[in-house]
Amino acid sequence: MTSSPDTPAPDPPSGPTPVPAPGPGPRPATGPGTGPATGPRPGAEAGPPAAASPADAPAAAPAPPSAADLDRRIDVIGRQPFRAKFHLRGRGLVTAQSHGPATLRWHARDLIAQRLAPAEPYKDGKQTPYRGHPVFVAQHATATCCRSCLRRWHEIPKGRELSRAERAYVVEVICRWIEREVAGA
Numbered sequence: 280m281t282s283s284p285d286t287p288a289p290d291p292p293s294g295p296t297p298v299p300a301p302g303p304g305p306r307p308a309t310g311p312g313t314g315p316a317t318g319p320r321p322g323a324e325a326g327p328p329a330a331a332s333p334a335d336a337p338a339a340a341p342a343p344p345s346a347a348d349l350d351r352r353i354d355v356i357g358r359q360p361f362r363a364k365f366h367l368r369g370r371g372l373v374t375a376q377s378h379g380p381a382t383l384r385w386h387a388r389d390l391i392a393q394r395l396a397p398a399e400p401y402k403d404g405k406q407t408p409y410r411g412h413p414v415f416v417a418q419h420a421t422a423t424c425c426r427s428c429l430r431r432w433h434e435i436p437k438g439r440e441l442s443r444a445e446r447a448y449v450v451e452v453i454c455r456w457i458e459r460e461v462a463g464a
Contacts, residue, residue, distance in 0.1 A: 343447060349455040356422050356432055365420035367413055367460040375413040375461050383457055387414045387450045391423075395449065396441040400426060417453040417460075 344352075356362050367375055375383060394406045407424040408415045418424040422432035429435040433452075435445050 343451055346455060349452055350459070352433075352452065353421060353456055353459070357420065359422075362420055362422060365416050367416060367457065367464070371410065371413045371416055372461070372464055375457055376464070380454065380458060383413060384450060384454050386412065387417075387453045388446070390414050390418075391441075391446055391449050391453075395423070395426065395429070396446055398438055398440045403427070413457055413460075414453055417456045421452045421456045423449045423452055 378386075390412075394400060400406055404425045404427060407418050409419060410416060422428040426435075426437040429449070430437050433448070435441065435449075441449070
């Protein structure tokens with residue numbers, strides 16, 4: 280539909296103004312005349328929003344490691360005598376088989392968020408039990424049990440909270456180890 284000079288422009292849709300998600304990028308303007316209750320600023324031209332440039336887009340998260348990459352890393356870590364003695368046996372193996380990979384992944388995410396992700400985890404170095412859940416056993420077998428092991432074996436620094444990508448990586452390593460143990464049982 281085209282408008283002639285005599286036809287007024289249609290009114291903009293009413294309703295709440297969407298709030299941008301927090302994160303990197305330009306901050307929204309604040310101050311008088313910019314809130315949703317006050318409407319557009321006087322003298323502001325209505326029109327389509329400007330297209331965001333690629334530089335304004337948030338950085339893409341790194342691609343998750345492939346199963347082959349995870350297997351190589353797990354094999355290298357598993358050559359250390361302390362790590363090599365960890366395996367799923369008995370009740371831990373039955374738990375892993377009965378709960379399934381989706382439930383164990385959810386448990387791993389939750390346990391990592393509580394016990395490993397904070398910048399200064401409570402009782403760091405002693406926060407992961409040696410048994411009681413397949414994720415705990417997997418953490419010791421894959422050197423994801425404490426921040427010191429993460430730094431040494433996975434090059435994830437201490438003293439800061441784990442990023443979302445780092446948490447996802449740790450969960451992938453743990454779940455891949457559990458998957459290999461269940462397949463080998």
